[in-house]
Amino acid sequence: DTQMTQSPSSLSASVGDRVTITCRASQDISKWLAWHQKKPEKAPKSLIYATSALQNGVPSRFSGSGSGTDFTLTISNLQPEDFATYYCQQYASYPQTFGQGTRLEIK
Amino acid sequence: QVQLVASGGDVVQPGTSLRLSCAASGFTFTNYGIHWVRQAPGKGLEWVATIWYDGSIEKYADSVRGRFTISRDNSNNMVYLQMNGLRGEDTAIYYCARDWGRGDSGYIEYWGQGTLVIASS
Numbered sequence: 389d390t391q392m393t394q395s396p397s398s399l400s401a402s403v404g405d406r407v408t409i410t411c412r413a414s415q416d417i418s419k420w421l422a423w424h425q426k427k428p429e430k431a432p433k434s435l436i437y438a439t440s441a442l443q444n445g446v447p448s449r450f451s452g453s454g455s456g457t458d459f460t461l462t463i464s465n466l467q468p469e470d471f472a473t474y475y476c477q478q479y480a481s482y483p484q485t486f487g488q489g490t491r492l493e494i495k
Numbered sequence: 496q497v498q499l500v501a502s503g504g505d506v507v508q509p510g511t512s513l514r515l516s517c518a519a520s521g522f523t524f525t526n527y528g529i530h531w532v533r534q535a536p537g538k539g540l541e542w543v544a545t546i547w548y549d550g551s552i553e554k555y556a557d558s559v560r561g562r563f564t565i566s567r568d569n570s571n572n573m574v575y576l577q578m579n580g581l582r583g584e585d586t587a588i589y590y591c592a593r594d595w596g597r598g599d600s601g602y603i604e605y606w607g608q609g610t611l612v613i614a615s616s
Contacts, residue, residue, distance in 0.1 A: 422602055424540070431590060431606040432532075432540065443604070475540050479601030482554050486540040 390415050390478050394487035400495040401466055409461045409490045411476035416456050420480035423452060423461045426489070427472045436461065497521045499607025501591045506613040509582055515610055517574040517591030524572040525549070528598020531565060531576050533587035534609070543589070546574065547598035581614040
């Protein structure tokens, strides 16, 4: 199975900041990486697929990059609604696996 | 719009069974694979099972293989997760979710609301 490791596990930032979350795969997954946002008591929401493609309706302040084993999610100009937990997901092969999550908190 | 509504969660004794349901609407159901993903209290997301668009292929996480069975009714836009031999570690919110494609992509494009399963004596 492909293990996904996110860092940091938690992060404090202010509205207007730019933040970067990293996800590392234990083996080459090419570009088959997605990012999902999870808020308490809410269903997760897909943000990015295929490393850098934004889902419909996702603001352009979200961006993704990387390939192979190392990937990043960047959020520019943080907005109040962006404070949530973010998960990477590899889908290069089954079982699809998630990172452990990065909790983004308001400073 | 795409809607996925999970139901059937309950408080049950370890060792017993439970069946979750997922009602889908807002898209051509027969074209898409469906996943179940769970989140245990205070933990991250864990993929549980997937069924292909036509029901021809099922995939399971090692943690549930042999105990859980995923199925679908394409006439009624429903997906089910039959859970047998429940354990305490199965306690979680269970989400049904739609694949980007027929099931082979593995990418979860849409998530539904979850249903809570508690296995405890």
